[in-house]
Amino acid sequence: MRIIHLIDYFQPKLGYQETYLALAHLRLGHHVTVITSDRHYPFSDYASAFQKILGERKKKPGKFKEYGLDTLRLAAIEMPFTPVIFLRNLKTALAHLNPDMVFCHGIFSVVSFQAALYKEQFSYKLFYDSHAADFNTDFENSLLKKFYYLLYIKLMAPVIKKAADRLFAVGEAEKKFLLRFLKIPNYRVEILRVGIDPVFLKAKKEKRMEIRRKLGISPDEFAIIYTGKIAPGKDLPVLLRAVKLLEGLPVKILIIGGGNVHYIEKLKKQYPFREKVIWTGFITNKMLTKYYSAADTAIWPGNPSVAVLEAMAAGLPVIISRWFGTRYLNKNKTVLSFPRGNHIKLANLIKILSINSQFRQKLGIKAQLFIKNELSWDKIAKQAII
Structure with missing residues (x-):
């Protein structure tokens, strides 16, 4: 089958669903092409956090092999200071590739509208997925977003809803958001969970001491890892306050990721126990497996992240x-869980794990088996097919 994965911005070095789902479809024997724009996502902190990994944000249009995937980057028109983008020559590309199926990553975009417009002419099956939820999407926090949402609902949404053969949400919160904003019946939206790159199942324990020495973590210290965006919704102050309560325990926090520079500096000033916190910035997924092997537990105190599954x-x-x-x-x-915002409960869980290595090991084995059995990309890719 000829499958196109269509997405506004494609940056495979950062991982994400669009990369691994496309690779899984390729492993299943399908002919896969990624069609995307000639640029990376306009992260607000692109220059400070992402450029060293991804390079210049603007790329050359053309055909490339990226992460083992045939990738077609099209020249694009982008609304300044927004991720709203229009792909030029998409219709021509679809005519040339003649896909049996188009999997559109994201539904609230101009590109998703383009895919719906061309469906009837090229007779492909059209699938959409959505990662939008209340914790990561707000159409009301600026006049520009309000205008775009109004335009989307009046003009684009009716065309997309009619053209879509299947609609996926990556979780319950995302499904709830999609149902509310598109005003569609519950049966139309299926859950298609995010899977995990098999590389994380092969975290090399022999790298543990090497990475710990590099980071200055001694063998007797209990290492906590957090990875992902550093933003208010991630509740890192809750983790930092919890660790502060455990002054008698040899604990270190490894924070991997980036965000608003001013917010990060504010956190460092509010929680100045530098000897307990290591800030690394963003690193590639390839390196991330080594850093997970150096940790004893992983914690996400706020909004969820795919990194939970990686750990x-x-x-x-x-x-x-x-x-x-x-x-x-x-x-x-x-997994273990605590009431959001309760740093005392979190501190108690950290203490339990730090003193009970057998319990840690048992929990880690259960977690890994769950991922292998329930969230492999090959299993998910078979669900996301005609």
């Missing part, structure tokens, strides 16, 4: 805040 795949015990969208992770008690 589970690496065999780490995981602590998250309680939220209805991650209840499925409690299957077979594969």
Whole structure:
């Protein structure tokens, strides 16, 4: 089958669903092409956090092999200071590639509208997925967003809803958001969970001491890892306050990721115990597996992240805040959880894990088995097919 993965911005070095789902479809024997724009996502901190990994944001249009995937980058028109983008010559590309199926990553975009417009002419099956939820998407916080949403609902949404053969949401919160904003019946939206790159299942324990020496973490210290965006919704102050309560324990926090520079500096000033916190900035997924192997547990105190699943795949015990969208992770008690914002409860869980290595190991094995059995990309790719 000829499958196109269509997305506004494609940056495979950062991982993400669009990369691994496309690779899984390729492994299943399909002919896969990624069509995207000639630039990376306009992160607000692109220059400070992402450029050293991704290079210049603007790329050359053309055909490339990226992460093992045939990738067609099209010249694009981008609305300044927004991620709203229009792909030039998309119709021509679709005519040339003649796909049986187009999997559109994202539904609230101009590109998703373009895919719907051309469907009837080229007779492909059209699937959409959505990662938008209340915790990461707000159409009301600026006049520009309000205008775009009004335009989307009046002009684009009716065309997309009619053209879509299947609509996917990556979780319960995302499904709830999609149902509310598109005003569609519950049966139309299926859950297609985010899977995990198999590389995380192969975290090399022999790299543990090497990375710990590099970071200045001694063998007797209990290392906590957090990875992802550093933003207010991630509740890092809750983790930092919890660790502050554990002054008698040899604990270190490894924070991997980036965000607003001013916000990060504010956190460093508010929680100045430098000897306990290591800030690394963003690193590639290839390096991330080594850093997981150096940790003893992984914690996400606020909004969820796909990194939770990566840590589970690496065999780490995981602590998250309680939220209805991650209840499925409690299957077979594969994670520990605490009431969001309660740093005292979090501190107690950290203490339990730090002094009970057998419990840590048992939890890590359960977590890894859950990922292998339930969230492999090959299994998910078979669901996302005609």
